[in-house]
Amino acid sequence: MNAPTLDARLEAVLSLICAESHADIGSDHAKLPIRLIREGRIGRGVIVELNPGPLALARRNVARARLEAVLEVRGGDGFGPLAPGEVESASVTGMGAGTVAGILSRAGERLPPALVLQPNDSPAPIRTWARANGYHLTAERLIPGHWPYPVLRLERAGGNDPAYAGLPLAAALRYGPHLLREGSTLLRRQVWDDVVRLTPLAAPGRTAQVELDTARAALDVLGETGR
Ligand SMILES: C[S@@+](CC[C@H](N)C(=O)[O-])C[C@H]1O[C@@H](n2cnc3c(N)ncnc32)[C@H](O)[C@@H]1O
Incomplete structure (x- = not known):
């Protein structure tokens, strides 16, 4: 697998990520982190998967792409397998907004300063979580697909989020x-x-x-x- 094709929603997610180290939570096929490495948008990645089938698929695809040295695959729930401060940014995509908000709420001090999120339904719970937890909404996209897919970039910042003014x-x-x-x-x-x-x-x-x-x-x- 050299440079996997992404659908439009994951292309939008990709375009909002640029960091030395990045974690993709709930990666499944691992196509997003493989493309992030291939395009030089990240230098090193951690892939987290909860379920055994997708975990095995991610491992297989990373091995096929010969990227084991820069993409580490870990089993576990949300940010649990990451150490605090280990990555500069993280993505959580292709899940319901309630599931994404739950993953963020359980992450505590493991949360990185930048997040790119693509929930499959209304992102209102994520925007509400961001306002209460010191993240500003710095970019948003709405991508056509089976339904309009929202993509959000959040960055840790103090004070009220000026986006809502x-x-x-x-x-x-x-x-x-x-x-x-x-x-x-x-x-x-x-x-x-x-x-x-x-x-x-x-x-x-x-x-x-x-x-x-x-x-x-x-x-x-x-x-x-x-x-
Ligand atoms: C629908 S897939 C989305 C895959 C990929 N992120 C995408 O957008 O195409 C959701 C994936 O998240 C994983 N997942 C769900 N809850 C998770 C959690 N709490 N921690 C890690 N992975 C999780 C599932 O096993 C599944 O592989």
């Missing part, structure tokens, strides 16, 4: 502060899809009403009238 908080947590400012066609479609789905379900006191109000606040930021 001047935006309605619920809408920025749900749709992304950088993505709302950018206002891509894909994001607009996602917000309108939410409005169409939620409108028949919404009523005072219901969660759907809160979510609909959030979607309408996002439309206001996007300069579209959702009422």
Whole structure:
């Protein structure tokens, strides 16, 4: 395996990683860290896998790529197999946002100063976790695929995250502060899809009403009238 092909979402993840040392948590096929090494975006990597099948696949693919000297494969849960300060950045991709947020919450002092995350559903729990745990959202992408895949880069920093300044908080947590400012066609479609789905379900006191109000606040930021 020389330079494995990545789908568009992992290409976006790759483009947001540049570090001497990097950990890919829940790597499965190990294609992302292999490409990171091949392109010189990282000098050394640690691959962590919880489950035996994907762990064996990662080991096999790293061996086929003859990268055992620079990509170490470890079995374990989340950041557990890493020592504090061992890597400069880490990626967690292709899982539900709740699973990603759980992995981050359990990591404690093993968390590196930079994180690139690609949850498969709404990243609101991750944005909320970042605001409460001293990470700023420095870049976001929304990638077309089976559904719109969000990709987030977080960097450890003090004080309030300036990305949220001047935006309605619920809408920025749900749709992304950088993505709302950018206002891509894909994001607009996602917000309108939410409005169409939620409108028949919404009523005072219901969660759907809160979510609909959030979607309408996002439309206001996007300069579209959702009422
Ligand atoms: C759907 S795959 C995604 C693979 C790859 N990251 C991608 O984006 O294509 C999720 C992988 O995460 C692994 N995984 C799930 N929870 C994990 C955890 N707590 N720690 C490490 N690996 C985990 C699973 O075994 C599985 O291989």
